[in-house]
Amino acid sequence: KQEVTxxxxxxxxxxxxxxxxxxxxxDSAIYxxxxxxxxxxxxxxxxxxxxxxxxxxxSGRLNASLDKSSGRSTLYIAASQPGDSATYLxxxxxxxxxxxxxxxxxLSVIP
Amino acid sequence: xxxxxQWPATLVQPVGSPLSLECTVEGTSNxxxxxxxxxxxxxxxxxxxxxxxxxxSSEVPQxxxxxxxxxxxxxxxxxxxxxxxxxxYLCAWSAHGAAYNEQFFGPGTRLTVL
Numbered sequence: 224k225q226e227v228t229x230x231x232x233x234x235x236x237x238x239x240x241x242x243x244x245x246x247x248x249x250d251s252a253i254y255x256x257x258x259x260x261x262x263x264x265x266x267x268x269x270x271x272x273x274x275x276x277x278x279x280x281x282s283g284r285l286n287a288s289l290d291k292s293s294g295r296s297t298l299y300i301a302a303s304q305p306g307d308s309a310t311y312l313x314x315x316x317x318x319x320x321x322x323x324x325x326x327x328x329x330l331s332v333i334p
Numbered sequence: 335x336x337x338x339x340q341w342p343a344t345l346v347q348p349v350g351s352p353l354s355l356e357c358t359v360e361g362t363s364n365x366x367x368x369x370x371x372x373x374x375x376x377x378x379x380x381x382x383x384x385x386x387x388x389x390x391s392s393e394v395p396q397x398x399x400x401x402x403x404x405x406x407x408x409x410x411x412x413x414x415x416x417x418x419x420x421x422x423y424l425c426a427w428s429a430h431g432a433a434y435n436e437q438f439f440g441p442g443t444r445l446t447v448l
Contacts, residue, residue, distance in 0.1 A: 227377075254434035266340075266424055267439040312378075316434040320366065320385075321393060324377040 225250045225317055229325035236303055237333050244298040244328045246313035251291050257322070258287050258298050259312040267312065271298070303332045336361035338440040340425050346446045353398075353412040355443050357425030360406065365427040367408040368437065369400055372422040384408060385430070420447045 226249045236242050246256070255274045259267040271280045271287040273296070279288040286299040300307060310329045314322040337360045347353060359365055369381045380393045382400035390400050397416050401409045408425060423443045428435040 254432075255436075257436065259439070264442075264444070266441040267426075269436060269438055272436045314378075318434055320368070320383045320391070320433045321380045322378075322437060326375075326377045 225253075225315060225323045227313060227315055227323050227325040229311075229313060229328050231328060232326070233329040233331070235331040235333060238303060238305060240303050240332075241299070241301050242303055242330070244300070244311050244313075244330070246296040246298070246325055248294045248296075248315050248323070250317065251294050252317060253291065253315045254318050255316050256287075256289055256296050257314045257316075258285075258296075259314065261310045261312060261327070263310075270311075300330075303330075305332045305334050308332050336427070336438065338425060338427055338438060340423075340440040340443050342443060343441065344444045344446075346448060347415050348448055349417055350414045353410070353415050353419070353445070355410040355423055355425075355445075357408040357410075357440060358406055359427045362406070362427065362429070364405060364430040366430055366433075366435070367402060368426040368428075369408065369410050370424045370426060370439075372424060372442075374421070378424065382410070415447045417447050420445055 228247045257272045258270045261267050273280045273289040284301040289296045310327040312327045314324040339358050367384045370378045372378045384402045398412050425440040426437045428437045
């Protein structure tokens, strides 16, 4: 059974810092990995999707990497801003319709 | 562009009452549709998915049911709510075809069962 872990559960950084969020998964037989952002009381916003054949994807200040063989992904946020404060979730697809989610990392960027 | 709607946004219901949550998608045809639940302190759990009208697959045995009466409409129902049904319910869609297509989520419905 696939398990997804995100460490740390919460992170607080000063504005302007570069930061890395971690995601690990137990079964490397995945098709893709998605990173989402969730603001309090809101739905999920898809940030990046990395196919299993890719090593990384970039969107603006966000860069996600994938090391499928070791079961790890990282989300790098450059020059963090208070507006980046949210919970970040990663989810993997093993080819079925189900996404397996981690419990998220709650990020607070302090002005 | 595609848009996904959910209503109501919030709902407070007594134990034993019925439930109907609705999700609609605009801007795409024949999408795959999903219902997830996010309970406090737990990750998102897939409840149901549908690859077409009238086609429903259940991932977790529970007190809930789902229906897809139209191509872009997905409904989550219960005949009698339990306290454990409280949570944040999210509808999602993906393009028809591969099971691993990117999923896009709606704004969610906060359900509190008292």
